[in-house]
Amino acid sequence: MHAIRLHAFGPPDHLVLDEIPDLEPAPGEVRVAVAAAGVHLLDTSLRRGESGGPMPPPDLPTVPGREVAGVVDRVGAGVDGAWLGRRVVAHLGMVPGGYAEQAVTAVGSLLAVPDHVPFPDAVAAVGTGRTALGVVELEPPRAGDTVLVLSAAGGLGWLLAQSARTAGARVVAAAGGPDRVAALAALEPDAVADYTEPGWSEALAPVTLVYDGVGGEVGRAALELLAPGGRQVMFGFSAGAPTRFDSGDVVARGLTVGWSLGPRMAALPGGIPGLAARALDRVAAGDWRPRVSTYPLADAARAHADLEGRRALGKVVLVTDESPGVAGSAPT
Numbered sequence: 260m261h262a263i264r265l266h267a268f269g270p271p272d273h274l275v276l277d278e279i280p281d282l283e284p285a286p287g288e289v290r291v292a293v294a295a296a297g298v299h300l301l302d303t304s305l306r307r308g309e310s311g312g313p314m315p316p317p318d319l320p321t322v323p324g325r326e327v328a329g330v331v332d333r334v335g336a337g338v339d340g341a342w343l344g345r346r347v348v349a350h351l352g353m354v355p356g357g358y359a360e361q362a363v364t365a366v367g368s369l370l371a372v373p374d375h376v377p378f379p380d381a382v383a384a385v386g387t388g389r390t391a392l393g394v395v396e397l398e399p400p401r402a403g404d405t406v407l408v409l410s411a412a413g414g415l416g417w418l419l420a421q422s423a424r425t426a427g428a429r430v431v432a433a434a435g436g437p438d439r440v441a442a443l444a445a446l447e448p449d450a451v452a453d454y455t456e457p458g459w460s461e462a463l464a465p466v467t468l469v470y471d472g473v474g475g476e477v478g479r480a481a482l483e484l485l486a487p488g489g490r491q492v493m494f495g496f497s498a499g500a501p502t503r504f505d506s507g508d509v510v511a512r513g514l515t516v517g518w519s520l521g522p523r524m525a526a527l528p529g530g531i532p533g534l535a536a537r538a539l540d541r542v543a544a545g546d547w548r549p550r551v552s553t554y555p556l557a558d559a560a561r562a563h564a565d566l567e568g569r570r571a572l573g574k575v576v577l578v579t580d581e582s583p584g585v586a587g588s589a590p591t
Contacts, residue, residue: 260280260282260359260361261276261277261278261279261359261556261557262279262322262358262361263322263323263324263358263556264277264279264320264321265306265317265320265323266320268306268307268308268319269306270307271303271306271560271567272560273306273560274306274323274358274560275560276559279359282362283333283335284333284334284335284338285335285363286338287336287337287365288338288365288366289333289342289347289363289364289366289369290332290334290362290363291327291328291347291349291364292329292330292331292361293328293357293361293362293579294328294330294579294580295329295377295379295381295382295577295579296326296357296358296362296576296577296578296579297325297326297327297357297382297386297387297575297576297577298358298559298562298563298575299386300495300497300566301314303563303567305317305323306323306563313353314353317355322357322358323355323357323358323559324355324357324358324577325350325352325357326357326386327348327357327362327382328346328348328349328372328379328381328382328385329378329579330345330346330347331344331345332344334366335366338366339366342366342369346371346372346374346378347369347372348370348372348378348381348382348539349362349385350535351368358556358559358577359556360556370536372539373543375543376539376542376543377551378578379574380548380549380551381539381542382576383414383549383576384535384539384542384547384549386574387414387415387418387549387574388418388542388547388549389531389534389535389537389538390415390520390524390534391415391418391538392534392538393519393523393531393534394415394419394492395422396527396534397492397519397523397524397527398490398515398517398519400423401426401427401428402426402427402428403427403428404423404426404428404467405465405467406419406420406423406428406429406430406469406470407431407433407463407468407469407481407484408420408432409433409454409470409471409472409478410433410472410473410497411432411443412434412439412440412443412572412573413434413472414551414574415472415494416432416434416470417550417573418549419470420432420446421446421546421547423468424447424448425546429450430446430448430449431448431450431451431452431463432446432450432451432452433451433452433454433459433481434453434454435453435454435455435569436453436455436569437453439453439569440452440453442572450463454473454477454480460480460484464483464484465489466481466485466486466489467485467490468489468490468491468492469482469484469490469492470494471491471492471493471494471495472494472495472496473495473496473497473498473502474495474496474498474499474500474502475498475499475500475501477498478493478496478498478502479502479503479504481502482502482504482508485512487512487514488512488513488514489515490514490515490516491504491514491515491516493517493518494518494519494520495520501518504516549574550572551576552565552572552574552576553576553578554576554577554578555577555579556578556579558577559577562575
């Protein structure tokens, strides 16, 4: 089979297409003929040899990626043969191996993918979608809220903006750069903002809820927009550092500011697997339409470069072919 492997830490072009032996599932495992594999910003840190939060740099060589969707084509001992031929999606957890034509995983990690759901959309659900749903369940948008979604052109922000709209909130979608801001029109927000422009936040106050995956100066400017009693949920810092705040900020205006990843999400009903299943249900029901940018598997280096350069929109997904079952809901 073909797989993308990393032999040495470094820039995107260190990701190369190799031919490696086919995989065999162990007892309790299945093999998935991969149609779509998710690419995460975390993957770019690991590629550079940096720690990715709870994940240390991998041993080399490695096949990156932890989110796959496709068809079960082989089962290990003890696995019900009824899984053969089924459309599935899985998060591989702490084990890499997604950027390949085959992946093996425990049968218990599988979620069935309905026929009408494209594989890239399913991949977006089990990774990005589960995080977005955790954010929403921990701090739900409400009718009457004015919700500022930072990085709304990214995979997470795209889903959070849809959730806010469905809840009846006023939605302010923000992104960095004119091309990304132009893409936000598809979300039908009440207002848009380009936080690369000087004074971008001056006309936006007050807001009552900020979904903050950017951090840094942008996250801090968003915090300053919060009305008394407002909430800011942080779930990432693509700017390189978390949003800065202190107890004075919170006490003076009665704000609620918190981090929504890790143990807080794990404590939600069903834990992280439950979030993935519910996120996939939302996609299947049409309540969420992920924004997906697809790249051929062989172009993994370009996918990484575009993700790091903020040129890719939505969830970045590698695909192994261009069949109708692979096409995403909004590919580029």
